Amino acid sequence: MRLISVNRCQPGEKLAKPIYTSTGTTLIGAGVSLTQKMLDRLKELQITSIYIEDKWTSDIVVKDAISEDTRREAMTVITTAFQSFQAEPGKWRQLFVNQQVAKQFRQVMGSVIDEMKQNRTALNLLGSVCVVDHYIFSHSFHVALYTTSLGMKLGWGERELIEVGMGAMLHDVGKMAIPLDILMKPGRLTEQEYDLVKRHTEYGFELLRKQEELSLLIAHCAYQHHERCDGSGYPRQLKEQEIHPYAKMLAVCDVFDALTTHRSYRQAMLPHTAMELLMSGAGKLFHEEFVCAFRDTIALYPIGLTVQLSTGEEGVVVDYNRGAPSRPVVRVLKDPSGRAVAVPYEIDLSKHLNVMITSCDLFA
Numbered sequence: 001m002r003l004i005s006v007n008r009c010q011p012g013e014k015l016a017k018p019i020y021t022s023t024g025t026t027l028i029g030a031g032v033s034l035t036q037k038m039l040d041r042l043k044e045l046q047i048t049s050i051y052i053e054d055k056w057t058s059d060i061v062v063k064d065a066i067s068e069d070t071r072r073e074a075m076t077v078i079t080t081a082f083q084s085f086q087a088e089p090g091k092w093r094q095l096f097v098n099q100q101v102a103k104q105f106r107q108v109m110g111s112v113i114d115e116m117k118q119n120r121t122a123l124n125l126l127g128s129v130c131v132v133d134h135y136i137f138s139h140s141f142h143v144a145l146y147t148t149s150l151g152m153k154l155g156w157g158e159r160e161l162i163e164v165g166m167g168a169m170l171h172d173v174g175k176m177a178i179p180l181d182i183l184m185k186p187g188r189l190t191e192q193e194y195d196l197v198k199r200h201t202e203y204g205f206e207l208l209r210k211q212e213e214l215s216l217l218i219a220h221c222a223y224q225h226h227e228r229c230d231g232s233g234y235p236r237q238l239k240e241q242e243i244h245p246y247a248k249m250l251a252v253c254d255v256f257d258a259l260t261t262h263r264s265y266r267q268a269m270l271p272h273t274a275m276e277l278l279m280s281g282a283g284k285l286f287h288e289e290f291v292c293a294f295r296d297t298i299a300l301y302p303i304g305l306t307v308q309l310s311t312g313e314e315g316v317v318v319d320y321n322r323g324a325p326s327r328p329v330v331r332v333l334k335d336p337s338g339r340a341v342a343v344p345y346e347i348d349l350s351k352h353l354n355v356m357i358t359s360c361d362l363f364a
Ligand SMILES: [Fe+2]
Pocket: 171, 172, 200, 225, 226
C-alpha cells in the first residue's frame, strides 16, 4: 500500500486501509474501489491523504501504532468527558468522582502504553485515517500518543507515563469553556478572541485541580503547556526551570501535532518539515533534550509516502533506518524522465548520502 493525496487519487483506485468515523464505525472499508462521489465526499470531510493499493507496493503494510479498539475506547473517554463539561459545566466536579472518569482515563492510558511497548516502531499518525468532527478530541489523543512515545524513549516509568498521558488527554479541556464559534473560527482570530482562547490554560487548571482523583500535576499540564523556555509563552511567562517537565514535553508534542494536522485555514506540514521547525526552536522555545528525543520517536518520512529524489527519480518510502531517521529506504518506481521503471529497485539513503529527498507532494 502507499499513501497518496486524495487530490491525486483517481476513481477506480482501491482503498488499502479503512476510513473510520469518529465513533469508530467504518465509513469506507479496505478493498473498496473508490468512485468520484466517494473522493468528493472525502474532500468534503477534509480527509487529505489515504492509503491505496498498488501493485508495486503490495508488500508494504503500514501498521497503526494503536489497535482500533484502544483508539475507539480512548476517543470515547475523551469525547464523553469533554462534552459533559460543555453541556453542564457546573456538574464537572461530580463527573470525575461519580462516573469514575479518572479511572477510565487511567485504564485507557494503561492499554495505550502496553500496546506501544509491544510495537516500538517510529510513530506515524498520518495513516490513522478517521473523520474528525472535532479537532480537539483527536488532537488530545494524538498528543497522548506522542508524549507516551517520547516518555518511553526517555526511559520513564509506568507511573510517569500514565500521568503525563492523562495530562496530555486533558491539556486542552479548558477550551470547552470557550465559545464554539471562536474555537472553530476558520479565519484569523482578532486580538480579543485570541486573548480569550489563551485563557483555556487557566480554565483547564481551575477545572482539573478540583478533581480529587487526579494528581495536581495533571492540572499543571493544562496550565503550563503553552509556556516556552525563554519566557515567551503564556499565561504566566514562566522560564525553563519553572516549567514542569511534563508541560515541556507537552509543548513539543502539542505543536508537532498542530503543525502536522490539516486545518480549514492551513495545510498540514509533513513530519520532517514540522520537525525542522521544532528543531529551530530547540533550546529557546522548547527543551532541547525533549525535541531531540522526540525526533527519534516519530517517522519523519512515513512508510508508504511518495517522495522525489535529487536524482530526479520518484519512489515510495519502504523502510526506516533506526539510527538515521531522515534517511529512509526508498523504492524507486519512476525514472528521472517520469517514466515507470520496468523493475522497481531500492535505494538505502543511509548508504547513499549524495542522494536527498527533495519533495513529497502528499497534500498537493
Ligand atoms: Fe492548548
